[in-house]
Amino acid sequence: MLTMAQGARRAAGEGPRMQRVPKAGSTLRGLAASLAALVCVCAGTARGAEAVLDIWAAASLREPIGQLGRRFEAQSKDRKVNLVFGASSALAQQIESGAPADVFLSADDVSMDRLQANGFVKPQTRRVFASNQLVVIAARELTVPFSGPNDLLRPEVKRIALAAPEVPVGRYARQWLASRGLSEAVKARSVLLGDARAVLVSVDSGNADAGIVYATDARSAKTARIAFPVPDAEQPYIVYVGAVTVGGDQPELADEFLRLLVSPEGLAALRAAGFRPPPAASPPADAP
Template sequence: MVATKSLARCLLLIVVASAKLNAASISVFAAASLNESLKEIAAAYEKQTGDKLICNFGASSLLARQIEEGAPADVFFSADEAKMDALEKKGLVTKGTRKSRLSNALVIVVAREEGATIRTPQDLASDKVKRLALAEPRTVPAGIYAKEYLQKQNLWPAVEAKVVPTENVRATLATVEGGNAEAGIVYKTDAAISKKVRIAYEIPPKEGPSIAYPMAALQGAREPEGAKRFLKYLDSAEAGRVFEKYGFIVRE
């Protein structure tokens, strides 16, 4: 009996050791707006699999450029299709791994305390808004989406001079939180995490741009199989529930 128990313990230790040896260290480059949701998903995934996830969050444009320049990334999770398209055209995306499962919405935010009174997008052109924070509208997805919407509403000429460009959508949020802009346009998911701003206007999906978050494994990945495993988990119902908790729209 003692020998049997000892053998069982030895076998268990071997299994655990083997799992640790086979565990992957997966580098994930992800849009800044995915920060909280992806960290929660990563913690659950690591606990289940033993794999280690190293997440690098930032503007999708910056991350894509880093990948083009050879940064060691296994998975790219972008906030727009264009950045993934550019990498795919350069042969940097592993075929058959790309999928767009998430969407989001744009909102206009103001400071929670004594913020500007904004009831319609047209109020952004009024004197009550002297500075409008946007993620860099030439390169960063959140800013590109915001500019697209403002152009569609014929508001861009009236607000362009007011724009305070920021590095990414989280920096846009911080700009409004700090009182350095009377209003900002961010993702609904970002507004939800802040206690210092409130949503003044939610842009109806039918009026706003089509927002998508493509994810894919990358060519030259150090952990190609680990990347595919994690992508499969990101496509699971379990991960989907976490994304929905943080306000993302999950497409099945």
């Protein structure tokens, strides 16, 4: 935040020997000159200021939103993009607590629905822009055959990394496990983590034997491998949705960025990062 420079210094007095009372006219002229100088200082500060756009996005969007944020910033020397990534549920909670976000990009519609219901986002700006896919990953050290959901129950698979249930990818993973009748068995072996990236790091480092993450996150694995993708017919309804927040400092820039996100250029960046096209407007009746 820019601070305004002090416009004038106080003149030094001559001591108590003699005090001169200024004429009214000279006082008014001096006041007008001081005000004019202050206006010039303010105008110069405003002209030199950058408009900072705060974009808060799901952790899984780090690659494409980082890329689009840099493109958006480069379009004008008078704008700057500040990116904050994290679990959608945690970001939404912070926005409800007054965090200074201009754009919210969520990995689910649940977090966005809550913000909209409580008046924290502008409904008319809401955009569905992508989908994703769940995959099961395995640690390099896990050498037993591992190609289907029942392999999660092998005795060699002692620790299964999952994002917390309030986190979108954690909720999606549990929906799939429930549809396969594996919830309780996997729960006994589960290690709870903050988001999909944390799950990936846990399996990469060998602290967990397996985990369930987005396909886009698995692309950046260092040592972990994709054991198998969740079949399309079993995929939960995964949706990414964005909106302009209420009370943000840059509503016009926020709306402009959302337009970039859903433009051919934005969708191409998402596709290049492994995201799927936006799903239908609402989940099918038999969605898990």
